[in-house]
Amino acid sequence: TLYQSADAAAAKTSRTKYDYIIVGAGAAGGVLANRLSEDSTKKVLLIEAGSSDYNNTNIRIPWLAPALTGSTFDWNYTTTPQVGLNDRSIGYARGKVLGGSTSINYMIYTRAAEDDYNRWASVTGDSGWNWNNMFKYFLKLEDFTNSPQVVSASTKFVPSLHNTTGPLGAGLPEVTLATDNIGLQAQQQLSAEFAYNQDVNSGNMIGFSWTPFSIQNGARSDSARDYIQPALSRSNLDVIVNAQVTKVVQTTTSGKTPVVRTVQFQTGSGGKSYSLTANREVILSAGAIGSPQILLLSGIGPVAQSKSLGIKSLVDLPDVGQNLQDHPLLTTNFQVSSSDTLDNLITNTTFQTEQLAQWEATQTGDFTLGACNQWAWERLPSNDTIFKSVSDPSSGPTAPHYQLIFSDLYIAFAGGSRPDGHFLTLISNLYTPVSRGNITLRSTNAFDYPIINPGLLSDKGGFDIHAMTEALKAGRRFLSAPAWKSWIVGEFGDSASAQTDAEIESFIRQNALVVNHVSGTVGMGKANTIAKGSGALNPDLTVKGVIGLRVVDASAFPFIPAAHTQVPTYALAERAADLIKACD
Numbered sequence: 397t398l399y400q401s402a403d404a405a406a407a408k409t410s411r412t413k414y415d416y417i418i419v420g421a422g423a424a425g426g427v428l429a430n431r432l433s434e435d436s437t438k439k440v441l442l443i444e445a446g447s448s449d450y451n452n453t454n455i456r457i458p459w460l461a462p463a464l465t466g467s468t469f470d471w472n473y474t475t476t477p478q479v480g481l482n483d484r485s486i487g488y489a490r491g492k493v494l495g496g497s498t499s500i501n502y503m504i505y506t507r508a509a510e511d512d513y514n515r516w517a518s519v520t521g522d523s524g525w526n527w528n529n530m531f532k533y534f535l536k537l538e539d540f541t542n543s544p545q546v547v548s549a550s551t552k553f554v555p556s557l558h559n560t561t562g563p564l565g566a567g568l569p570e571v572t573l574a575t576d577n578i579g580l581q582a583q584q585q586l587s588a589e590f591a592y593n594q595d596v597n598s599g600n601m602i603g604f605s606w607t608p609f610s611i612q613n614g615a616r617s618d619s620a621r622d623y624i625q626p627a628l629s630r631s632n633l634d635v636i637v638n639a640q641v642t643k644v645v646q647t648t649t650s651g652k653t654p655v656v657r658t659v660q661f662q663t664g665s666g667g668k669s670y671s672l673t674a675n676r677e678v679i680l681s682a683g684a685i686g687s688p689q690i691l692l693l694s695g696i697g698p699v700a701q702s703k704s705l706g707i708k709s710l711v712d713l714p715d716v717g718q719n720l721q722d723h724p725l726l727t728t729n730f731q732v733s734s735s736d737t738l739d740n741l742i743t744n745t746t747f748q749t750e751q752l753a754q755w756e757a758t759q760t761g762d763f764t765l766g767a768c769n770q771w772a773w774e775r776l777p778s779n780d781t782i783f784k785s786v787s788d789p790s791s792g793p794t795a796p797h798y799q800l801i802f803s804d805l806y807i808a809f810a811g812g813s814r815p816d817g818h819f820l821t822l823i824s825n826l827y828t829p830v831s832r833g834n835i836t837l838r839s840t841n842a843f844d845y846p847i848i849n850p851g852l853l854s855d856k857g858g859f860d861i862h863a864m865t866e867a868l869k870a871g872r873r874f875l876s877a878p879a880w881k882s883w884i885v886g887e888f889g890d891s892a893s894a895q896t897d898a899e900i901e902s903f904i905r906q907n908a909l910v911v912n913h914v915s916g917t918v919g920m921g922k923a924n925t926i927a928k929g930s931g932a933l934n935p936d937l938t939v940k941g942v943i944g945l946r947v948v949d950a951s952a953f954p955f956i957p958a959a960h961t962q963v964p965t966y967a968l969a970e971r972a973a974d975l976i977k978a979c980d
């Protein structure tokens with residue numbers, strides 16, 4: 397049953413003994429709510445701070461994704477002034493709705509690199525996190541179904557690497573853009589640098605490839621529609637929306653170890669506070685900002701921080717809120733001579749109205765598109781000078797250092813007025829950051845946002861700014877291929893005059909934003925060692941030093957994968973569901 401508030405649910409929740417209480421209904425929370433309620437003998441409660449409006453048109457129509465950032469579906473966090481970004485504070489989006497960030501994200505669908513998972517396995521000492529074992533979860537979670545037209549162009553993906561019977565809809569873009577052929581020709585002309593990769597989700601991400609999305613039948617797939625909604629008819633699953641968990645509380649003690657199976661939650665800052673205790677486990681899936689915030693509010697974190705705020709320390713866990721990693725992003729724009737670009741969807745209101753009507757009638761047309769049809773994921777050459785002073789932060793040769801997205805329109809995430817004309821946007825992003833940031837409490841009030849410092853481009857060795865610079869230069873090389881001659885007129889705006897490395901670096905520091913992949917803030921590590929840097933979670937995602945509490949979401953990544961993070965989170969949660977069920 398879906399309840400619209402903590403108060404509306406109270407009559408039911410006060411007489412139900414839940415086996416599992418899951419906090420947060422994003423990528424991970426949706427998977428857990430579904431998988432744990434498959435066993436009809438287990439009672440499951442899912443608590444979400446946002447609304448249940450996941451069928452909102454802006455959520456369902458892929459092309460409207462940009463409208464979701466800054467909307468009521470976004471927590472609308474802001475970072476601290478970022479030293480690496482010339483002291484700019486930037487917006488930090490996080491989904492606040494049933495579906496979490498999967499309902500406001502850009503739907504890009506990447507599993508990450510084989511080496512990324514193998515590194516998780518080696519860092520935790522648990523081979524269950526390696527690529528070979530995780531592969532079954534990539535298959536389990538997906539319904540990678542494409543139209544016959546895309547399937548027949550079988551060079552666009554490798555069908556044998558995919559499943560078509562899982563819950564989460566995904567596939568390749570169904571609309572052909574004028575730039576698609578040019579991109580392919582450019583790849584062939586520059587194949588020594590940009591090899592063709594038939595499937596970015598094979599485990600080896602390197603090269604130029606087609607972009608898969610969590611889009612199916614022209615609409616967004618997310619954890620709300622594909623995991624939570626199908627489970628809502630089960631009598632053993634209750635979901636409360638508009639209810640924020642304020643902390644977890646010690647329930648009892650086992651030997652000397654605190655048992656933490658109690659959650660407190662309320663509707664809004666002035667709402668009545670409720671407390672519920674799970675029979676088996678409380679699972680935090682509140683995301684890489686929400687989960688560490690709840691732990692810190694509960695006295696599970698660095699003891700000095702608890703003390704300074706007057707919070708009773710339950711366990712001194714130095715890594716909670718630390719190790720934050722994210723992917724810095726840069727957009728640069730190129731003016732094009734053609735008028736056949738997706739800029740028309742923004743500037744030509746007649747065309748826009750037609751396309752919207754087409755989507756509403758048949759879920760086809762340009763409104764089914766995501767940010768790009770093609771991209772490239774590349775590594776710095778192994779003889780790059782930076783490796784003389786900095787050891788390679790990537791997990792291995794299958795993982796890219798950077799990503800180049802080629803978008804068929806003018807995009808400027810920072811806002812500002814849109815110039816007239818037609819454009820191609822290069823989005824060049826760093827995927828193996830050395831920089832680390834953190835999350836700390838601003839106060840003991842759960843409704844005060846925590847202090848978020850992602851530490852973007854702040855690493856002392858300068859790897860991150862160097863790799864960002866090389867990424868932009870590589871993107872420019874790709875767009876200088878002969879195939880683009882008749883399309884691209886030239887680089888547009890301030891970036892055009894940034895030519896030397898020093899000029900590019902200063903342009904990046906003044907303009908870079910973030911891909912919104914916050915990860916690692918309650919990272920897993922080897923079992924049972926709680927020293928600083930050894931992880932806040934055991935390899936099975938249980939919180940070190942307490943009993944009854946797990947964290948299952950992107951907080952748990954010890955290293956951010958060199959990829960967009962929703963599929964890694966879904967897959968982590970699929971495995972977590974099996975680990976939890978195995979405790980029976």
Ligand SMILES: Cc1cc2nc3c(=O)[nH]c(=O)nc-3n(C[C@H](O)[C@H](O)[C@H](O)COP(=O)(O)OP(=O)(O)OC[C@H]3O[C@@H](n4cnc5c(N)ncnc54)[C@H](O)[C@@H]3O)c2cc1C
Pocket residue numbers: 419420421422423424425443444445446465489490491492493494495496497498500501502503504505506639640641642681682683684686687690911912913914948949950951960961962963965
């Ligand atoms: C704007 C944007 C674009 C992105 N684009 C992409 C993309 O194209 N491809 C991709 O792979 N990834 C993308 N991501 C990242 C991806 O969506 C996340 O990595 C993924 O959703 C993380 O899942 P999660 O379960 O850790 O957290 P989330 O999905 O963020 O879910 C956490 C949930 O917990 C809830 N919550 C938080 N605190 C509390 C509390 N105290 N009480 C109750 N509930 C709480 C939140 O409201 C939210 O619903 C994007 C993210 C954003 C924000």
